Amino acid sequence: MDLLAVKKIGPKSVQILNKLDIRTVQDLLTYYPYRYNVYRPSSLNEINDIDVVCVNATIESTPKVSYIRRNFNRLSFKALANDFLINVVIFNRAFMVKNLDVGKNVCLIGKYNKQKNSFVANDIKLGWITDIKIEPVYHITKGIKNKEINSFIQNAFLYVDQLLDYIPKSIQENYHFLSKEEAIREIHNPKSSQKLKQARLRCIYEEFFVFMLKINYLKNKNENIKGIKKEYDEEKLENFLASLPFELTTDQISAVNDCLKDLKSSKKMNRLIQGDVGSGKTIVATITMVANAYSGYQSALMAPTEILAKQHYDTISFLLKDFDIRVCLLTGSVKKKEYEEILKQLKNGEIDILIGTHSLINEEVQFKNLGLVITDEQHRFGVNQRGNLQNKGILPDTIYMSATPIPRTYALTIYQDMDTSLIKTKPNGRKEIKTYVKKESELKSVLEHILKEIKLGHQIYVVAPSITENEERNVHDVQNLKKSFFLAFQGKINIDVLHGKIKAKEKEEIMARFKSGETKILIATTVIEVGVDVKNATTIVIFNAEMFGLATLHQLRGRVGRNDLESTCFLISDYDIERLKVLEQSNDGFYISEQDFLMRREGDLFGTRQSGDMIFKIADLKKDFKILLQTKEDSKIFLRDTKNMEEKYEKILKSISHID
Ligand code: ADP
Ligand code: MG
Numbered sequence: 050m051d052l053l054a055v056k057k058i059g060p061k062s063v064q065i066l067n068k069l070d071i072r073t074v075q076d077l078l079t080y081y082p083y084r085y086n087v088y089r090p091s092s093l094n095e096i097n098d099i100d101v102v103c104v105n106a107t108i109e110s111t112p113k114v115s116y117i118r119r120n121f122n123r124l125s126f127k128a129l130a131n132d133f134l135i136n137v138v139i140f141n142r143a144f145m146v147k148n149l150d151v152g153k154n155v156c157l158i159g160k161y162n163k164q165k166n167s168f169v170a171n172d173i174k175l176g177w178i179t180d181i182k183i184e185p186v187y188h189i190t191k192g193i194k195n196k197e198i199n200s201f202i203q204n205a206f207l208y209v210d211q212l213l214d215y216i217p218k219s220i221q222e223n224y225h226f227l228s229k230e231e232a233i234r235e236i237h238n239p240k241s242s243q244k245l246k247q248a249r250l251r252c253i254y255e256e257f258f259v260f261m262l263k264i265n266y267l268k269n270k271n272e273n274i275k276g277i278k279k280e281y282d283e284e285k286l287e288n289f290l291a292s293l294p295f296e297l298t299t300d301q302i303s304a305v306n307d308c309l310k311d312l313k314s315s316k317k318m319n320r321l322i323q324g325d326v327g328s329g330k331t332i333v334a335t336i337t338m339v340a341n342a343y344s345g346y347q348s349a350l351m352a353p354t355e356i357l358a359k360q361h362y363d364t365i366s367f368l369l370k371d372f373d374i375r376v377c378l379l380t381g382s383v384k385k386k387e388y389e390e391i392l393k394q395l396k397n398g399e400i401d402i403l404i405g406t407h408s409l410i411n412e413e414v415q416f417k418n419l420g421l422v423i424t425d426e427q428h429r430f431g432v433n434q435r436g437n438l439q440n441k442g443i444l445p446d447t448i449y450m451s452a453t454p455i456p457r458t459y460a461l462t463i464y465q466d467m468d469t470s471l472i473k474t475k476p477n478g479r480k481e482i483k484t485y486v487k488k489e490s491e492l493k494s495v496l497e498h499i500l501k502e503i504k505l506g507h508q509i510y511v512v513a514p515s516i517t518e519n520e521e522r523n524v525h526d527v528q529n530l531k532k533s534f535f536l537a538f539q540g541k542i543n544i545d546v547l548h549g550k551i552k553a554k555e556k557e558e559i560m561a562r563f564k565s566g567e568t569k570i571l572i573a574t575t576v577i578e579v580g581v582d583v584k585n586a587t588t589i590v591i592f593n594a595e596m597f598g599l600a601t602l603h604q605l606r607g608r609v610g611r612n613d614l615e616s617t618c619f620l621i622s623d624y625d626i627e628r629l630k631v632l633e634q635s636n637d638g639f640y641i642s643e644q645d646f647l648m649r650r651e652g653d654l655f656g657t658r659q660s661g662d663m664i665f666k667i668a669d670l671k672k673d674f675k676i677l678l679q680t681k682e683d684s685k686i687f688l689r690d691t692k693n694m695e696e697k698y699e700k701i702l703k704s705i706s707h708i709d
Contacts, residue, residue, distance in 0.1 A: 050074040050208060051073070051074070052066060052071070052072070052077065054074060054208065055074060055077065055207075055208070056204040056207075057200070057201065057204055058204070062193070062197075062201070065191075065193045066201070069188065069189075074208045075212055077202055077205045078202065078205050078206070078209060078211075078212055079666055079667075080198065080202065081187075081236060081667045082185035082187050082236065082237070083188055084186045085183050085184060085186060085239065086184040087181065087182070087184075088158060088178050088181065088183075089181045089182075090103050090104065090105050090179070091103060092104075092131050093130050094131065098162055099160070101171070102158070103156060103158050103182075104130050104131075104157045104158075104161065104168070105130065105155075105156050105177040105178065105179075106129060106130035106137070106154070106155055107128060107130075107152065107153070107154050108128050108149055108150065108151050108153045108154075109127040109128055109134060110127040110151065111150070111151055112125065112150075113125055114143045114146050116143070120141075121140070121141065122140070122142075122143040123138060123139075123140055124138070124139050124140075124142050124145060124146060125138045126149065128155070128168075130157070130168075133166075135161070135166055135167065135168050136165075136167045136168065137157060137167075137168045137170060137173075138167060138168070138169050138170065139159070139169070139170040139171070139172075148175060149173075154175075154176055154177045155173050155175060155176070155177075156173070156175075156176065156177055157170045157173055158170060158174065159171045159172070181241065183240075183241075183242060183245060185237055185238075187199070199237065203237070206234065209230050209233060209234075210230070212229060213697050214228075214229040214255070215255050215259050215262075215697065215698075216229070216258060224254070226247075226251045226254070227244075227247055227248055229252075229255070232248035232252055233248075233252070234248075235248035236249060236252065249667065250676070252667045253667050253669075254679075254680060256665050256666060256668045257665075257673070257676055257677045258684055260680075261677070261680045261681045261683075261684040261685075262688065262701070262702070263701065264465045264466055264681075265466075265681070265685050267466040268465060268466040269688065271317065271319045271466055272316065274316070274444060275444070276314070276315060276316055276317030276318060277445075277446070278314065278315040279340070279341065279344035279346065280344055281312075281340050281341075281344040285343050286336075286340050289339050289372060290336065292368075292371065292372075293332070294368075295476065297329075297332065298474050298476055299474065300324070300328070301328075301329055301472060304322055304324075304333045304470040304471075304472055305336050307320065307468070307470045308340075308448065309336075309337065309340055311446060312340055312341060312344070312421070312446060317446060317447075318447060318468075319446075319447055319466070319467050319468060320446075320448050320468045320469070320470060321448075321449045321450075321451060321467045321468070321469045321470070322334075322449070322450045322469075322472065323451050323470070324450075324451075324473070325473070325475065325637075325638035326452045326604055326606075326607025327610065327611060328472040328475050329472065329475070330425075330452070331361060331365075332368075333472070334350060334425070334450060335364075335365050335368060335369075337448065338350065338365075338402050339369070341446075342401040342402065344420065345418070345420075346418050346419070346445075347398065347400065347401055347403065347419050347420060348401065348402045348419075348420065348421040349402075349404075349405075349416070349422050349423070350365075350402065350405075350425065351405060351406065351407075351409050351410075351425065352405070352426070353406070353425065355380045355381065355553045356556060356557070356560055356577075357425065357426075357581070358378060358380055358404055358405050359378065359380070359557060359560075360581065360582060361404050362376065362404045365404065369402075374401045374402065375399060375401045375402070376401065376403075376404065377400045377402070377403050378404050379403055379405035379408055379409060379414070380408055380553065381553060382552075382553040383408075392413060392414060392415070395414065395415065395416055396416070396417055397417060419445045420445050420446065421445055421446045421447075421448070422445045422447050423447075423448045423450065424449050424450065425450045426450065426451060426452060473639075480614075480615060481610075482606055482607075482609060482610040482616045482618050482636060483616070483617045483618070484619075484620065485617070485619055485633065486626055486629045486632075486633055487620065488622070489621060489622075489623055492621065495619050496537055498617065499570070499588060499590070502587055503569050505587075506566075507586065507588065507614065508563065508566065508569055508570070508583065508585050508586040508588075509569065509571070509586065509587075509589070509590065510571050510588070510589040510590070510605075510608050510609065511530060511534070511570060511571070511572040511573070511589075511591075511592070512572075512573055512574065512575065512577065512589065512592065512605055513525040513527050513573075513574065513592045513593065514575075514592070514596045516550060516574055524592075524593040524596060525593050527548055527572050527573065528546070530592065531544055531546050531572050534570060534572065543562075543567060543568045543569050543570070544568065544571075544572060545562060545570070545571050546559075546571075546572050546573070547571055547572070547574075547576060547577065548573060548574040549574060556576075560581070566585060571586075575597075575601065577608055581608055582611060584612045585612075586608060586609050586616075587614050587615065587616045587617065588609060588616065588617045588619070589605060589606060589608055589609045589617075589618050590618075590619045591605055591606075591620050591621065593621070594620035594621060594622040594625075594629055595622045595623075595624040595628075599628065599631055599632060599642070599644060599645035600641060600642050602620065602629075603632065603638055603641045603642075606632070620632060631644045
């Protein structure tokens with residue numbers, strides 16, 4: 050329903066409200082306060098100097114206004130509070146003077162200094178607050194005040210029946226929830242903290258319930274999708290396994306078994322492989338693709354960057370060099386003629402495994418019989434890209450690989466519709482990466498360390514948040530660091546620069562030079578975050594570490610420590626040291642992601658995901674986790690037991706193909 054229908058809202062207000070993502074009357078009514086001011090009157094005797102308090106008083110002297118300078122005025126009067134005569138001051142409220150007369154009752158909110166007997170108020174309410182008063186506080190934007198939002202909402206209550214209630218009757222009764230209307234009213238006009246709590250609980254529950262309903266629905270749907278039942282020659286696969294240059298870890302073996310079991314089943318595979326950086330997910334993917342090829346189907350492996358796609362291609366084609374399986378790389382930088390040749394071979398089935406980036410989802414890329422789609426670092430892709438690739442086969446099996454260890458909370462919700470394989474242990478010979486948080490002023494010792502490592506024949510990554518100098522942000526940038534390092538080492542050491550704006554072809558050359566050991570120091574942005582594998586690199590220095598999430602830093606750190614050499618990570622920062630110290634203490638990606646999760650706002654966590662579905666309006670994944678678990682169960686039962694789904698549910702369930 051249109052916002053203009055609401056009394057007092059005109060086109061101008063609509064514009065401002067839109068900025069707050071309020072587009073309909075429903076949006077307005079569910080524009081929840083993010084916190085509340087609670088006023089509880091106290092007596093002057095019982096308060097101290099520090100607390101913001103709320104005191105009932107009666108005005109005793111005519112209020113005086115003095116204008117100190119432009120935009121700065123002072124209003125003062127004497128007032129009687131609990132039989133004490135006190136001096137009251139409030140700044141920049143000259144406009145209030147017309148409402149304040151001797152004898153009037155007011156409620157003063159602010160701090161009281163006993164010694165000076167003065168009350169510095171930051172707000173004055175007309176009349177006494179006898180009971181507790183709870184005032185909603187909304188996020189605001191330029192051109193609108195808290196009070197106005199609240200008054201718009203009050204006017205919108207006329208249409209409160211427009212809000213659909215998604216909590217099923219039986220559940221409503223079972224938990225004795227307030228009605229939706231009552232709850233919404235209470236949230237915007239709280240009467241008591243207890244009732245407010247009930248109201249919030251109800252709305253949080255509803256929000257989670259709808260979310261989990263969708264997830265459970267998807268899960269059921271996936272379970273019922275028939276996939277292709279694949280059969281392959283076990284002996285041939287054994288031969289391939291026997292050729293691997295290393296023994297698989299226990300976790301890798303069980304992940305491989307999970308994948309092979311799914312491949313052979315008639316159910317469509319929908320699996321997430323979660324494993325910390327360097328845990329060896331690529332080989333699991335490779336083995337599954339080999340089995341898929343032996344079943345007579347093609348596979349596609351999609352990586353988020355060209356560098357990574359190329360690297361996968363190198364690794365996988367090396368492993369398959371003695372086998373009769375054709376691997377091909379398709380990226381944006383493939384020449385037209387070659388590109389067309391690849392497309393042809395893909396269509397007639399000559400290519401068994403296609404590796405690439407986003408370019409795999411171009412419409413013209415057509416497979417003969419795509420049976421398996423693997424997405425690496427899947428959190429980097431949006432739903433549409435994923436969906437496209439899936440549509441190319443007749444229900445190909447799908448595997449998502451993620452190196453971002455997902456906190457339990459997060460995984461439970463978002464990936465609940467997928468099966469999961471965990472790779473927890475790292476291949477033998479991996480050492481912990483020693484990590485140090487250093488101040489800018491301690492850079493000298495870092496440089497000494499770098500020099501020492503280079504003398505040992507090792508290589509260094511340096512990471513900065515920006516490509517070029519940026520006056521607004523005042524952070525280190527790749528270009529200037531290159532200059533500084535050049536000077537610091539007197540031009541005697543080969544330094545290269547890598548960032549997202551460099552052309553693909555050139556990027557490849559830069560990576561090749563670093564891999565070959567020609568370049569000693571690679572200064573880069575986070576383009577090196579995912580998957581890049583150069584075993585000889587032993588040190589990574591990350592500038593302005595405070596700019597990055599812990600999970601990202603952990604990913605970056607995973608670029609080193611890729612063999613049995615001692616490896617080091619330096620986090621350079623003058624800020625946010627406490628948070629960064631988590632990395633000094635732990636090399637466990639799961640622990641780190643939990644910490645990251647606890648320290649970050651939910652919005653950041655979902656920053657890489659696109660849909661508004663993911664951001665809860667009133668619920669908080671962290672605080673309300675127990676409610677989430679409850680709705681998970683309740684929505685499952687509801688789905689199971691409901692024969693004729695009401696239209697409103699049909700509508701939300703039909704609107705999703707996959708939550709991402
Ligand atoms: P990630 O899980 O981060 O994608 P990779 O698949 O790139 O990890 O593997 C990291 C490195 O570990 C690669 O160089 C790979 O060859 C090596 N590796 C993987 N599995 C094993 C193993 N079982 N034993 C020894 N090295 C392994
Ligand atoms: Mg990887």
